Structures are given as structure tokens and as C-alpha cells.
Amino acid sequence: MEGVDHLAHERNRAQFDVDEMKIVWAGSRHAYEVSDRMSRLVANDPAFRKDNRAQLTRKELFKNTLRKATYAWKRILELKLSEEEAGRLRFFVDEPAFTDLHWGMFVPFLKGQGTEEQLQKWLPLANRLQIIGCYAQTELGHGSNVQGLETTATFDPKTDEFVIHSPTLTSSKWWPGGLGKVSTHAIVFSRLITDGQDYGVHGFLVQIRSLNDHSVLPGITIGDIGMKFGNGAYNTMDNGVMHFDHFRIPRDQLLTRISQVTREGKYVQSDAPRQLVYGTMVFVRKAIVIDASSALSRAVCIATRYSAVRRQFGSQDGVETQVINYKTQQSRLFPLLASAYAFRFVGEWLQWLYTDVTQRLAASDFSTLPEAHACTAGLKSITTAATADGIEECRKLCGGHGYLCSSGLPELFAVYVPACTYEGDNVVLLLQVARFLVKTMSQLASGKKPVGTAAYMGRLQHLMESSCKVQKAEDWLNPSVVLEVFEARSARMSVECAKRLGEFTNQEEGFQELSPSLVEAAAAYCQLIIVSKYIEKLQGDIPGKGIKEQLQILCSIYALYTLHKHKGDFLSTSTITPKQASLADDQLRSLYSQVRPNAIALVDAFNYTDHYLGSILGRYDGNVYPNLYDEAWKDPLNDSAIPDGYHEYIKPLLKQQLRNARL
Ligand SMILES: CCCCCCCC/C=C\CCCCCCCCCCCCCC(=O)SCCNC(=O)CCNC(=O)[C@H](O)C(C)(C)COP(=O)(O)OP(=O)(O)OC[C@H]1O[C@@H](n2cnc3c(N)ncnc32)[C@H](O)[C@@H]1OP(=O)(O)O
Numbered sequence: 001m002e003g004v005d006h007l008a009h010e011r012n013r014a015q016f017d018v019d020e021m022k023i024v025w026a027g028s029r030h031a032y033e034v035s036d037r038m039s040r041l042v043a044n045d046p047a048f049r050k051d052n053r054a055q056l057t058r059k060e061l062f063k064n065t066l067r068k069a070t071y072a073w074k075r076i077l078e079l080k081l082s083e084e085e086a087g088r089l090r091f092f093v094d095e096p097a098f099t100d101l102h103w104g105m106f107v108p109f110l111k112g113q114g115t116e117e118q119l120q121k122w123l124p125l126a127n128r129l130q131i132i133g134c135y136a137q138t139e140l141g142h143g144s145n146v147q148g149l150e151t152t153a154t155f156d157p158k159t160d161e162f163v164i165h166s167p168t169l170t171s172s173k174w175w176p177g178g179l180g181k182v183s184t185h186a187i188v189f190s191r192l193i194t195d196g197q198d199y200g201v202h203g204f205l206v207q208i209r210s211l212n213d214h215s216v217l218p219g220i221t222i223g224d225i226g227m228k229f230g231n232g233a234y235n236t237m238d239n240g241v242m243h244f245d246h247f248r249i250p251r252d253q254l255l256t257r258i259s260q261v262t263r264e265g266k267y268v269q270s271d272a273p274r275q276l277v278y279g280t281m282v283f284v285r286k287a288i289v290i291d292a293s294s295a296l297s298r299a300v301c302i303a304t305r306y307s308a309v310r311r312q313f314g315s316q317d318g319v320e321t322q323v324i325n326y327k328t329q330q331s332r333l334f335p336l337l338a339s340a341y342a343f344r345f346v347g348e349w350l351q352w353l354y355t356d357v358t359q360r361l362a363a364s365d366f367s368t369l370p371e372a373h374a375c376t377a378g379l380k381s382i383t384t385a386a387t388a389d390g391i392e393e394c395r396k397l398c399g400g401h402g403y404l405c406s407s408g409l410p411e412l413f414a415v416y417v418p419a420c421t422y423e424g425d426n427v428v429l430l431l432q433v434a435r436f437l438v439k440t441m442s443q444l445a446s447g448k449k450p451v452g453t454a455a456y457m458g459r460l461q462h463l464m465e466s467s468c469k470v471q472k473a474e475d476w477l478n479p480s481v482v483l484e485v486f487e488a489r490s491a492r493m494s495v496e497c498a499k500r501l502g503e504f505t506n507q508e509e510g511f512q513e514l515s516p517s518l519v520e521a522a523a524a525y526c527q528l529i530i531v532s533k534y535i536e537k538l539q540g541d542i543p544g545k546g547i548k549e550q551l552q553i554l555c556s557i558y559a560l561y562t563l564h565k566h567k568g569d570f571l572s573t574s575t576i577t578p579k580q581a582s583l584a585d586d587q588l589r590s591l592y593s594q595v596r597p598n599a600i601a602l603v604d605a606f607n608y609t610d611h612y613l614g615s616i617l618g619r620y621d622g623n624v625y626p627n628l629y630d631e632a633w634k635d636p637l638n639d640s641a642i643p644d645g646y647h648e649y650i651k652p653l654l655k656q657q658l659r660n661a662r663l
């Protein structure tokens with residue numbers, strides 16, 4: 001059976017052109033071609049093998065990651081890959097490494113905050129990996145509360161230097177990836193103090209290790225923070241701890257696009273808002289949304305293929321039922337499939353928003369920064385939470401075999417789940433969205449017209465009074481009906497929060513008290529964005545046989561499943577009636593039946609190689625059982641029939657039992 005395509009029958013049932021869908025998924029033909037080429041390059045190179053990760057010790061794992069990351073860099077140079085190609089190559093290598101933080105945070109921070117002079121000095125070194133950088137913001141005592149960071153950078157006018165110091169144990173930098181063992185440089189967030197005054201947190205470029213022998217520079221203490229969740233998984237990364245003892249850096253290593261300190265020690269701020277120092281976080285949060293669609297689609301691909309291969313019960317004609325045909329399986333799996341597509345499209349839109357805000361900032365237009373912050377923070381929160389839960393659901397959808405490392409799902413979950421925490425704890429980020437909504441509501445009262453994703457608030461009166469027009473199940477397929485109920489639910493939840501906030505004399509106290517409801521209102525706003533951006537996508541030109549139809553089905557599933565899951569919100573705000581909620585469920589069931597014949601082709605459209613999936617259950621050819629069986633024998637425990645420890649433990653135990661029985 002080796003090499004037989006067990007899923008061929010499923011693929012023949014598809015009602016759309018899967019090759020065209022691959023292009024939609026990738027974002028463009030060009031993006032598809034780059035991804036396709038890079039994924040194959042990685043898959044066909046034995047140096048990128050990854051099936052042994054769970055068996056390695058931490059030290060072996062880490063060294064192996066260093067080998068792969070440096071080998072990847074060598075290939076990037078040899079093949080003269082573009083920045084885009086290099087990024088995709090690293091993505092398909094699929095192993096968290098110091099390079100993630102170097103390219104993902106250190107270089108973007110440098111580009112965003114450095115002056116021309118600073119860029120000329122540092123960027124070429126960073127771009128050639130002659131220095132390796134990390135992003136050292138979080139401390140032992142503070143992560144979410146960036147303004148609470150304790151590391152100090154005190155200007156010394158006598159020597160024209162900043163003195164970086166960790167005044168307490170809790171001010172030790174803690175968590176930065178790549179810091180523990182690899183980085184030579186770090187962006188260190190510290191409180192800028194000059195002339196006795198504290199000007200708050202700023203980014204400084206600090207060399208932390210010797211470029212000759214990699215020793216940690218005198219005055220700095222650095223180490224790895226220890227093993228993290230799961231075997232293998234994120235333990236390929238050297239998340240680090242760093243403590244400074246009056247360590248000196250030249251004044252020109254304050255990254256000074258936003259503010260400067262003169263030779264005399266005078267603090268000079270530009271016109272730009274100080275929040276621009278958080279710009280790299282906006283950049284990364286945006287990238288994390290696209291990454292959520294990648295991680296979720298990967299889990300869904302595994303669970304969908306395996307659900308078509310796996311059979312249990314119902315043997316009428318001698319063949320048991322494929323578990324994918326069970327309605328419960330479909331009602332758990334297909335919303336995740338739809339979410340993967342929805343997150344992809346909202347990620348594409350977020351990329352547009354980010355580019356737009358960046359261009360505006362370059363022209364000193366800061367007006368859309370609050371919305372960009374709210375959208376990136378909120379969507380990062382909603383998509384990572386749904387993806388982490390979704391991966392775990394996919395594991396359960398694969399039954400017992402999903403719990404094996406060879407399913408690929410345990411490691412995917414362990415690597416992915418910190419996304420709910422890093423780059424901003426998800427609840428903390430939703431509270432930021434809530435603040436944005438409260439502010440938007442209060443500005444309405446003063447006549448300010450809401451724009452962008454908040455424009456619907458301009459129709460507040462209508463949304464407060466409107467009633468849902470759905471009378472039969474198919475009415476739920478009408479995008480304008482769906483959009484309006486999501487808008488009305490979001491508006492009503494925000495208005496309710498604003499009303500209750502108004503009952504507090506102290507607004508901040510009210511905000512704290514009502515924060516659980518505010519987080520729910522923020523989530524409703526983000527779900528509205530996801531639904532509305534998907535609907536907008538469908539209004540564009542989408543060529544290819546059957547593509548638009550499939551995407552419409554998935555869009556309706558995402559919206560109606562979200563409605564089903566948050567039925568309480570929609571009912572308690574009287575946005576829909578119980579009868580309309582029940583009609584939405586009827587429509588959802590019918591949509592699942594429409595997805596069923598296309599399910600395998602819809603996950604094939606992700607175009608993942610077997611190497612990237614890293615899952616026997618998700619193999620393209622569906623030949624699961626022989627491979628699962630063979631894989632078991634490769635476990636080191638099976639090297640010998642009699643295990644190590646038999647003579648020490650099992651034999652004496654059995655003898656003891658035998659003796660006891662004889663007595
Ligand atoms: C192929 C290569 C792969 C590369 C991978 C590279 C890494 C990532 C790159 C791409 C991602 C790809 C996919 C990822 C794969 C996995 C990679 C894993 C990498 C892990 C990286 C993790 C790194 C980190 O975690 S770094 C540390 C991040 N820390 C945080 O996020 C802290 C969270 N806290 C905050 O952000 C803030 O402090 C706050 C938002 C909670 C604000 O608190 P506050 O109210 O006290 O704030 P302030 O007083 O300072 O300000 C209030 C004021 O400012 C506005 N505001 C706040 N934040 C922003 C912002 N970011 N932008 C704009 N404005 C902002 C806020 O709204 C207030 O405004 P007002 O008008 O109301 O005053």
C-alpha cells in the first residue's frame with residue numbers, strides 16, 4: 001500500500017479548482033510560487049529533518065537548532081534568496097530559533113527607531129548577521145506593564161555615556177528569546193534618566209557579548225531561564241535572563257528617532273507621540289495574526305485528512321463509516337477550517353492597515369495609530385486564543401492517535417500556546433481595545449465622526465433600534481443581514497458598557513470593575529472586524545472554478561458558528577430572537593454538508609508538504625496505519641526487548657511478588 005493515495009477518492013469529489021485556491025490562500029500567484037519553492041527546498045534537504053526533536057535532550061536540541069539556523073543562513077546566501085524568500089525558508093524550517101527575534105524584532109526595532117546615522121552604522125552588520133540581536137523588554141517583575149519596567153539608563157555627562165543598571169532582582173530582563181546563549185546585542189528597554197529626571201521607558205542598543213570569544217561582557221550577567229512547556233517545542237529557543245551592574249554604553253546608542261539626549265544631558269522630544277516606541281509590537285502583533293492562520297490550518301489539515309482515513313462503527317456494506325461523516329465531527333472541525341480562512345483574510349487586511357499607518361506616520365499623520373493599535377492588539381488576542389483552542393480540538397478530533405508525538409499535534413500545541421501570552425497577554429490586549437471603544441463612544445458625544453473599523457458606530461441610533469430580518473434559515477446567507485447583526489451586537493455591548501461606566505464617579509475604578517464585560521465587548525468588536533473583512537474580500541474579484549462559492553460557504557460558517565458560540569451575547573442584547581438563533585443552527589448544519597465533499601481539497605489548498613506538517617496522521621497520501629506502526633518501532637525504548645532497568649527494578653519486584661504469593 002506504500003505510496004497509494006488513500007485520499008484520491010476524496011480529492012476527486014472536490015467541486016472547485018484546488019490550484020486556484022492555493023493562490024488565494026497564499027495571497028497572490030507570486031506569494032504562492034515563493035512559498036511552494038521554499039517549502040520544497042526545505043522538505044528535500046535532509047539537514048532540515050525534524051522528526052527526532054521530541055527525543056533530544058535540551059542541549060542536543062539547542063545545538064541542533066543552532067546547526068539548522070546557521071545552515072539555513074548559508075543556503076540563503078548561496079542561493080542569493082530575497083528577503084521574502086528567506087522569510088519563507090525560515091518559516092518552513094519550522095523550528096523556533098534566535099533568528100526569529102533577530103529578524104522579527106531586533107532589525108524592525110532598529111529600522112523603526114534608529115536615525116539615518118544609527119542605521120548606517122548598525123543595519124549592515126545586522127543584515128549580514130555580523131551581530132545577532134534580541135529584544136529585551138520584559139523583566140522578571142513586569143511584562144504587561146511596560147511603564148513599570150525598572151532597568152535604568154542614567155546619562156553621565158562627564159563621560160557622554162548611559163549607565164545601564166538593574167537596581168533590583170525584579171528588574172532583571174527575563175524571557176527575551178535568543179538572549180540566553182546566542183545574541184551579541186540587545187535592544188534593552190530602560191528608563192531614561194538625565195539631570196535627575198525620569199523620562200520613562202526607551203530602547204537602547206547594547207552590546208552584551210564579545211564579538212571575539214562570545215564571552216558575556218563585564219558588568220552583565222546572562223543565562224537561560226530554563227525548560228519550558230512541552231518536550232522539544234519552544235525549548236529550541238534560549239529565552240534568557242540578564243542583569244546589569246552599572247554597564248556603560250555611548251550616548252549614541254539610545255535609539256533616537258523619537259527623542260534625544262544632547263551632549264549636555266538635555267532631553268529633547270520630537271513631535272511624534274511617545275507610543276511610537278511600541279511600534280515593533282504593532283508590527284509583530286500583525287504578523288502573529290497571519291501566523292495564527294498558518295498554525296490553525298496546519299492542525300486542521302492533519303485532523304481533516306485523518307478524519308477521512310479513520311473509520312469507526314456503522315458497517316452496513318462491510319465498510320465502516322469515515323469519522324468525518326459524523327455530524328458532530330463536522331460541527332467541531334469545519335468551523336476551525338472556516339476560521340483558518342477567516343484569519344488568513346483578516347491578516348491580509350491587517351497587513352494593508354499596517355502599511356497604511358506606516359506611510360501616514362512617515363508623513364507625520366498620527367491619526368490612525370490608535371485604531372491600528374486596537375486592531376492589531378485585539379485581532380492578535382482573538383486569533384491566537386482561537387488557534388490555541390483549535391489545535392487542542394484537532395488533537396481530540398484525532399482520538400487517541402492525536403496524543404502521539406508522531407501526530408504532530410502535541411508539539412504544535414506546545415510551540416503555539418505561548419502566543420496567547422507573548423507580544424501582550426491576550427486579556428491585557430483586549431482591555432486596550434476596550435479603552436479604544438470607550439474613547440470612541442465618548443468622542444461620539446462630542447460630535448467626532450468615527451472612521452475605519454469603528455465607522456459603524458456612526459450609525460449607532462439605527463443599530464440600537466434595528467431588528468434582525470431573518471425569517472428562514474437561508475436568510476442567514478445574506479451578507480448584509482449577517483454584517484448588521486454583528487454590528488448591532490458589538491454596538492449594543494459597547495453602549496451597555498459605556499452606560500454602566502457612566503454610573504461611576506471614578507472612571508478608572510469603573511473600568512476595573514466592569515473589565516470582564518469590557519473584554520467581551522472588545523471581543524465582539526474584533527469578531528465583527530473578522531466577519532466584515534471576510535465579506536469585503538468576497539466582494540472583490542475572485543477568479544477560478546468554484547472558488548468564490550467555497551469561500552462564501554466558509555465565510556457563512558465562520559459567522560454563524562461565531563454567532564452560535566456567543567449566542568448569549570446576541571440574545572441578551574436582543575439582536576436576534578431565539579427562533580432566529582435556531583434558524584442559524586439549521587443553516588450551519590446545511591453548510592457543513594456542503595463543505596463535506598470539498599473538505600480534503602480545502603486543506604490541500606494550504607499546500608503544506610509532509611515535512612512541514614510533521615504528522616503521520618496528516619500525510620498527503622493518507623497512508624496512516626503502516627507508517628504509524630513503523631514509527632512506533634523507532635522509539636528508543638524499542639531498541640531492546642528487555643528494557644534498561646529490568647534487572648534493577650522489574651526483576652526484584654516480580655521476585656518479591658512471587659515470594660509473597662508463596663508465603
Ligand atoms: C520567518 C521568521 C519568523 C520570525 C518570527 C519573529 C518574531 C515575530 C515576528 C513575526 C511573527 C511571525 C509569527 C510569530 C512566530 C512566533 C515567534 C515568537 C516570537 C515571540 C516574540 C515575543 C516577543 C515579546 O513578547 S516582546 C514583549 C512584548 N510585550 C508586550 O507586548 C507588553 C504588553 N504591554 C503593552 O503593550 C503596553 O504596555 C500596554 C498596551 C498594556 C499599555 O499599557 P499602559 O496603558 O500602561 O500604557 P502606556 O501608558 O504606556 O500607554 C497608553 C497609551 O498608549 C497607547 N498604546 C499602547 N500601546 C500602543 C501601541 N503598541 N501602539 C500605539 N499606541 C499604543 C494606548 O492606547 C494609550 O493611548 P491613550 O490614547 O489611551 O493614552
Ligand SMILES: Cc1cc2nc3c(=O)[nH]c(=O)nc-3n(C[C@H](O)[C@H](O)[C@H](O)COP(=O)(O)OP(=O)(O)OC[C@H]3O[C@@H](n4cnc5c(N)ncnc54)[C@H](O)[C@@H]3O)c2cc1C
Nearest residue numbers: 135136137138142143144175176177418421422423424427
Ligand atoms: C515564549 C515566550 C517568549 C517571549 N519572548 C519575549 C521576548 O523575546 N522579549 C521580551 O521582552 N519578552 C518576551 N516574552 C515576555 C512576554 O511578552 C510577556 O510574558 C507578556 O507580555 C505577558 O506579560 P507578563 O508575563 O508580565 O504577564 P502578567 O501581566 O504578569 O500576566 C499574569 C496575569 O495577569 C493578568 N493581568 C495583568 N495585567 C492585567 C490588567 N491590567 N488587568 C487585568 N488582568 C491583568 C493577565 O491577564 C494574566 O492572566 C516572552 C514570553 C513567552 C511566554
